[in-house]
Each structure stands twice: as C-alpha cells, then as structure tokens.
Amino acid sequence: MLYRPLPLDFYQQSTLELSRALLGKLLVKETEEGVASGWIVETEAYIGPDDRAAHSFGNLRTKRTEVMFGPPGYVYTYVMHTHCLVNVVSGKKEHPEAVLIRAVEPYTGIDLMYDRRGKEKKEQELTNGPGKLTKALGITKDDYGLPCFSPPLYIAKGKEIADIETSVRIGIDNSGEARDYPWRFFVKGNRFVSKKR
DNA sequence: ATATAGATGTTC
DNA sequence: AACATCTATATC
Numbered sequence: 001m002l003y004r005p006l007p008l009d010f011y012q013q014s015t016l017e018l019s020r021a022l023l024g025k026l027l028v029k030e031t032e033e034g035v036a037s038g039w040i041v042e043t044e045a046y047i048g049p050d051d052r053a054a055h056s057f058g059n060l061r062t063k064r065t066e067v068m069f070g071p072p073g074y075v076y077t078y079v080m081h082t083h084c085l086v087n088v089v090s091g092k093k094e095h096p097e098a099v100l101i102r103a104v105e106p107y108t109g110i111d112l113m114y115d116r117r118g119k120e121k122k123e124q125e126l127t128n129g130p131g132k133l134t135k136a137l138g139i140t141k142d143d144y145g146l147p148c149f150s151p152p153l154y155i156a157k158g159k160e161i162a163d164i165e166t167s168v169r170i171g172i173d174n175s176g177e178a179r180d181y182p183w184r185f186f187v188k189g190n191r192f193v194s195k196k197r
Numbered sequence: 198a199t200a201t202a203g204a205t206g207t208t209c
Numbered sequence: 210a211a212c213a214t215c216t217a218t219a220t221c
Contacts, residue, residue, distance in 0.1 A: 044213070053213070064208065081214050082205040100213060131214050141207090171213050197214080 002035050002108070003028055003156035005149045011073035015090040015097040018072075019045040019185050022088065025158040027104055029137040030151045036112050036137045038104030038127055039158055042186040042193045044169045046087070048096040053175035056096030067145050068096035075146045075153055077139065083131025086139050088148060088155070102130045102170070102184075104137070105192040113137070129194045163188035170196065 003026060011018065020043075028037040048056025048068065055078070056065045067076050068089055076087040076098050091097030104127045106113055113126045113136040127133040134140070139153065148155050165188045172179055186193045 046213075055213080060209095062209075078213090079205095079207055080212065081207090083214050085213065087213090102213085129214070169213075174212090 001151050002030070003037070003154075005154035005156055008073055008149060010155075011088070011090060011148070013090075015045045015047050015099060016183070018088070018090045019043045019099045019183070020164055022099060022101070022155070023164060023185060023187055024161040026107060026156040027101060027133075027137065028151075028156055029139055029143075029153050031138045033115075033138065034109055034112050036109030037107045037156075038133065038137065038192075039107055040101055040103075040155075041105050041190045042101075042103035042184070044100040044102055044185070045090075045183040046098050046100060047091075047183075051175075051181070052178035053169060053172040053181075054096070054098075054178075056098075059096065061096070065096060068098050069094055073148050075143050075148060077134075077141050077144045079141055080131065084134040084140050085130045086134050086143070100130060101133065103128050103186070103192050103194045104133045105190060106136070109137075124191050128192045161187055170194065 022040050046054040048054035049059040056068050071093045072090045074089045087098040087100045127136045166182045167184045169184045
C-alpha cells in the first residue's frame with residue numbers, strides 16, 4: 001500500500017460537505033499492472049431520495065443502488081454507455097446519497113494511464129471526465145461495493161484547495177427541477193476539470 | 198472554438 | 210427505452 005487511506009470518519013459528513021472535502025484528495029487504484037493515482041479536481045453530489053437526478057430518487061432500491069443504502073465510504077460504480085463511473089457513498093445508513101468523481105489530475109502511474117487511454121493523447125485528455133478517469137485508473141464495475149479505506153481502491157490525504165467553484169451538474173437535463181441544483185464542485189482554474197458537452 | 202452523430206452496455 | 214459518456218468529424 002503506497003499511501004495511507006483516509007479513515008471512516010472522513011465520510012461521516014454531509015454529502016455536500018464531502019463533495020467539497022474530496023477536492024484535492026488522492027484517488028488511488030492498485031492493480032497487478034501497477035499503481036495509478038490522481039488528485040480529485042471535480043465532484044458532483046447526488047442526494048436521493050429527493051434528487052430527481054440521483055439513481056436512488058424516491059428511495060428506489062435495486063441491485064444497482066443497493067450500496068447507496070449502506071454506510072458511507074464505499075464505492076458505487078455503474079456502467080453508462082460502455083463507460084464505468086465511480087462514486088463514493090455518503091450519508092448515513094438507509095440514506096442513499098453519493099458523490100460522483102468527475103475528474104482527477106494524474107499523479108502516479110502516468111505511463112500506465114497512457115497505456116490504458118492511448119499513447120497519442122494529450123495529458124489533460126487522460127482523466128478530464130468521469131468515464132475517462134476510471135479507464136485511466138483501471139476502475140471497473142467489479143469494484144462495486146469495495147470500501148474506500150483499503151487497497152485496491154482507496155482515497156488518501158491530498159493538498160489544500162484554495163478556490164472551489166460551484167455550478168449546476170452536467171448531463172442531467174431531463175431531471176426536472178433538480179437540473180438547476182448547484183451541486184457540482186471543481187478546483188478553480190485546474191485544466192483537468194471536464195468540459196461542458 | 199462549437200455542434201452534431203453514432204457507438205455502446207446495463208438496467209428496469 | 211432510457212441513460213450522471215466519449216470519440217470523431219465537420220465547420221467557423
């Protein structure tokens with residue numbers, strides 16, 4: 001284990017607070033190919049059951065959303081159009097909330113990230129989107145339900161972030177009033193933050 | 198720089 | 210059928 005995972009109590013804060021607190025932290029994935037990690041620079045809060053954009057809206061409890069109903073600090077992965085997206089479960093047990101990690105800044109294992117994403121890419125194309133970073137770090141749907149406190153997938157201490165920007169979330173235009181909630185957080189000026197579509 | 202189409206897997 | 214996306218191509 002290369003880095004020291006953050007303890008359980010880090011995850012015991014409100015989902016909006018956690019979304020901000022995760023900025024600057026180090027997301028680490030260890031595989032047989034090696035270790036890859038990146039600084040988290042963009043997150044989004046999903047606060048079911050009242051958030052139309054959340055998979056757990058209306059307390060919808062299925063095989064897919066089950067992990068969100070458990071305690072905080074576990075990994076919620078799911079597949080979106082061939083891409084895997086990664087979330088950290090937040091909120092108390094039986095409160096289905098999560099934080100989507102939308103972008104990271106590559107730190108260790110950058111060669112490995114190029115191998116996985118394609119050698120000809122610009123560095124910022126490696127991890128500047130939720131589907132891109134999972135591929136770069138080697139995160140898959142098989143990581144569903146893993147704890148964030150121990151290898152192979154965990155979050156470690158990072159740097160202090162001076163300026164946090166807020167905006168509406170991306171890619172949820174069909175979610176009624178929830179579309180306008182300012183629940184996207186990102187590091188101001190960081191070039192690995194995802195672009196609008 | 199923006200805009201659009203098409204590919205694609207899983208869920209309900 | 211819907212979707213918390215990405216890539217390639219076209220055009221300014």
